Amino acid sequence: MANKDKLKVLMVENSEHDVEQVMLLLARGGFQTEHLQITSIEALQNALSNHCWDLILSDYDLPQLTVHDVLRIVREKNLNIPLIILSSHTDETAAEHIMALGAYDFMMKHHSTRLVPVIRRMLNEAENHQRFIVAQSALQKSEVLFQAITANLPSVVFQFLLTSNGETSFLYASDASETLLGLRPEKLIDYPGLFPELILPDDRESYCQSFVVSAEQLSTWDWEGCIQVKGDSDIKWISLRATPRRIDNEATVWDGIMINITRNKLAEREIARSREQLAELSSYMQKVKEQERARIAREIHDDIGGTLTAIKCELFPCIDRESRAPEFYQQKMKSVESLVDRVIDSTRRISLDLRPGILDCGIVAAVQWQAKEFSARTGIACKVSCDSDDITLDSDLAIAIFRIFQEALTNISKHAGASQVHVTLTDLDQLILLEIGDNGRGITNTDMEKHDSFGIRGMRERCQQLKGSFYISGGPNEGTKVTILISKGDNTISAREPIDFEMETNRECFANHSMRK
Structure with a gap:
């Protein structure tokens, strides 16, 4: 009214x-x-x-x-x-x-x-x-909204009570407790002691300490630890965060939430592991670089330096005032010519080690040349299949792909025990697909996770720097296949979204490759 x-x-x-x-x-x-x-x-x-x-x-x-x-x-x-x-x-x-x-x-x-x-x-x-009636209607709407929100949250929303005589109980727990804790809300409320029993022994002390500190200081209850649900072999990391408040009779109530942070913890461990591996790889690469510098320095000193010294010794008698027969000077000239040829050969060999000149002819020619060199050096047959005689690439990208190819061949010669290697280099519009497969002893996950598997780490790191993807597969006595897929143009692949090597993607790539053939 x-x-x-x-x-x-x-x-x-x-x-x-x-x-x-x-x-x-x-x-x-x-x-x-x-x-x-x-x-x-x-x-x-x-x-x-x-x-x-x-x-x-x-x-x-x-x-x-x-x-x-x-x-x-x-x-x-x-x-x-x-x-x-x-x-x-x-x-x-x-x-x-x-x-x-x-x-x-x-x-x-x-x-x-x-x-x-x-x-x-x-x-x-x-x-x-x-x-x-209005208040009751608003309360009912609020209750329905709260239930709808908590029912769709993957986290457990809870209310926890500590009485003045030290007794604890759950006043409320959302439906997610069954998924996260393996306990229905009603059971958790009726038997609050079931929750601490889920906590692994190593984390129970920190759980109790954080609870006591929060109760005494009325500070936020913030705890992380591991639980294991009964009948479940997996261990879960959970984060508990709750805000306390005093009520009548000096009792304390916490309103809080429990979140499954297992993925975050596994990601943190993987990041830490990757950083450790990257540091090891960086140290290894620096060591290899220094060894390579020392090798080149020795070759220049021992080979080119020694040869130049020999040339000087050959020329020295030719500049004194003593008169000699023409045959003497002709002999010296032949000797000096031979020594100069040796210097030229040594210079060419060192230059090829630093950067093969064949790369100037394109990545296809470089891969084919390296395959022939590999076969001649190791006796392992290496067949190269390319869908084009010329694939235009940026110079830096061509060098990176070539180095990955070299490292793959080096690993095969050292570890595979193979007699045949098949290489596929394919131009897939904006992508370059390189596959190197062998018929050797194969590779296992343990082999790939070895502490000193710097070859695989190096190839994977190069691919990540190029915002591409690296995939290696194989089994015992089934050979090994290394696959890399890298963008060759401005259509760069995000490092956060590496190319998926699942069956559907491969099928599409190989279908395109077959159509080109």
Whole structure:
């Protein structure tokens, strides 16, 4: 009702005089009233159907309309309209009976002075009831929303209680507890001691310490540790975070959440492991670089330096003033020519080791040349298949692919025990696919994870630097296949999204390759 001092009153009364007296009494009490006087069931039906009423004032017993009829019809229409009985005679039994049926109050007409206070009390109760209904509806909506949110969270939302006598219990746990902890919320609430039993022995002390500190200092309860669900072989890392608050009787309640952080922990370990391997690889590469520098320095000193010294010794007798036969000078010239040829050969060999000049002819020619050199040096047959005689690549990319190819051949010669090697170099639009397979003893995961497997690490690291992907497969006595897939243009492959080597992707690549052939 917009204004509680305005009343719409339905009067069930035969006497117009009594109606006027009631309206006068309400006006003196400060109410502005709109009223309708009725005396029959039909009139009551129409009045209730066509208007809204704040109050029904009824005589106890009219010839055509009794109080029982009024209560029955109001109930049938499912209306919540207070009914106050104004009776001309006293009948306590009837009054008790009609109050039990749902009337709001019962009073005598000649003692109706308390009508105004009763109505004001009724209006206050109705207003409070309406507020209660609104609050209850809002609470129900909030509860539904909360349940919907917690039901879709992968984390366990919980409320934890510590009483003044040291007893602990879960007041609430969301449905995710069954997935994360293997315990239904009802069981966790009934048996709170089941949760600490899931914690691995090594982490129970830190769990208890963090709980005690949070309870004593009212600080955030922040704990990470491992649990193992009964019947599950896997160990889970969980993060528990809760905020405490004091309630009555010095009890403490925590509102918090438990999250499965196993993937994060495994990722952290993998990152730490990768960093360690990268540091080892960097140290190894630096060592190899220094060894290579020392080797080149020795070759220059021992080979080229020694040869140049020999040339100087051959030329020295030719510059003195002593007269000699022409044959002597001819012999010296032949000797010097031979020594110069040796210097040229040594220079060419060292240059080829540093950067094969064949790379200037393209990656296809370089791979074919390296394969022939490998076969000649090791006696292992190496066949190269290319879908094009010329694949245009950036110089740096061509060198990187060539070095990966060299490292793969080096690993085969050292470890594979193979008699045949097959190499495939394919241009897949914006991608370069290089595959090196052998028929050797194969490779296992243990081999790839060895502490000193720097060759594989080096190839994988080069691919990652090029934002490509590196994949190696094989089994005992099944040979080994190394596959790399690298972008060759501006359409760079994200390092965070390495190329997928699953069957569908390979099938598409190989289908394109077959069509080109």
